Amino acid sequence: MSGGSPPAIELRGVSRWYGNVVAVNDVSFEVGPGVTGLLGPNGAGKSTILHMAAGFLRPSAGDVRILGEPAWRNPGIYRRLGLVPEREAVYGFLTGREFVELAARLHRLPDPAAAAERAIALVDMDAAAGRPCGTYSKGMKQRIKIAAALVHDPQVLILDEPFNGADPRQRLHLMDLFRRMAAEGRAILYSSHILEEVERLADTVLVIVAGRLAASGDYRQIRALMTDRPHAFTVRSSDDRALAARLLAEPAIRGVAFDDGRLEVRADGLLAAARALPAAARAAGVTLYEVRPTDESLESVFAYLVRR
Known part of the structure; x- marks a missing residue:
């Protein structure tokens, strides 16, 4: 002081x-x-x-x-x-x-x-x-x-x-x-x-x-x-499987999976996902209907900070 x-x-x-x-x-x-x-x-x-x-x-x-x-x-x-x-x-x-x-x-x-x-x-x-x-x-x-x-x-x-x-x-x-x-x-x-x-x-x-x-x-x-921590999203589109295949070619995407028929996407960060998802949808000729974060609770955000 x-x-x-x-x-x-x-x-x-x-x-x-x-x-x-x-x-x-x-x-x-x-x-x-x-x-x-x-x-x-x-x-x-x-x-x-x-x-x-x-x-x-x-x-x-x-x-x-x-x-x-x-x-x-x-x-x-x-x-x-x-x-x-x-x-x-x-x-x-x-x-x-x-x-x-x-x-x-x-x-x-x-x-x-x-x-x-x-x-x-x-x-x-x-x-x-x-x-x-x-x-x-x-x-x-x-x-x-x-x-x-x-x-x-x-x-x-x-x-x-x-x-x-x-x-x-x-x-x-x-x-x-x-x-x-x-x-x-x-x-x-x-x-x-x-x-x-x-x-x-x-x-x-x-x-x-x-x-x-x-x-x-x-x-x-x-x-x-x-903001830069890894993020998970639930995605709905006109063709989830075609979108999933194209997303795997995006460097910012860590993984994709289908859970109970829903497409789950993991990305390096929020901004990375914001760029990668629309780009992959355009490349695959797919229309995005919904992109919803699935790990946005404060507890999950703060837990990530503790693990750093």
Whole structure:
């Protein structure tokens, strides 16, 4: 970090297990100013990592620090840390304004009401702030949780699936807010299992699979690894057998097979397949009806990264 200042969030050799179940396995990374996306399929260990970073869980092994200070049993870090948990953590009987003002009072801010109003305006909840939280939609509850996390103007923000339930307009508003905060020098770490969310917001990506750090770095580099991996497709055409015979002459095609009457094609990568399939169809005089990826789940994508 510049000037010798410690990382905003630092994990060193961190593991967390529950009995014989290993939820997080020897994970190390640093997070500095900007937006960092923690990307991985559901159950990969993202929430466990965030809970340890926020000081809610003690690592079974390793060290977790926020701004150079231990995260575990250190309430002082919350003066500079904001947390938005994935679970619904609002009091339904309080209005949105009362909920955010309660957070301001817990932080012992000098003017809780004014701080609450500022935070509510940041997430565009002014019009609904007087309503009980129990009447909010899931997206509105997410935004009021974010307001409560921002009320003390933290330097570090940790968010667990912050866009769950938000409609497209709300997502764009929150993404713009996080970009502005990052531009002001704050460090934001948020989790998602949706590739497009990370693509649109994060500067840096940490890919978590089965509790391990599978890849990290610039999003474009990670995306290239995912795009260039071997792909499998189901293809329908006017003559599948003629197409299969011609595909075998294409260097980018690794193999073809018929599974229950369907033509299965394996190619070196998505772009390679996009070039090879139409070329083979033209050469064989065949019409393509459908080309459908059969291995596009996040789990399969991330598993490929782990094997690299």
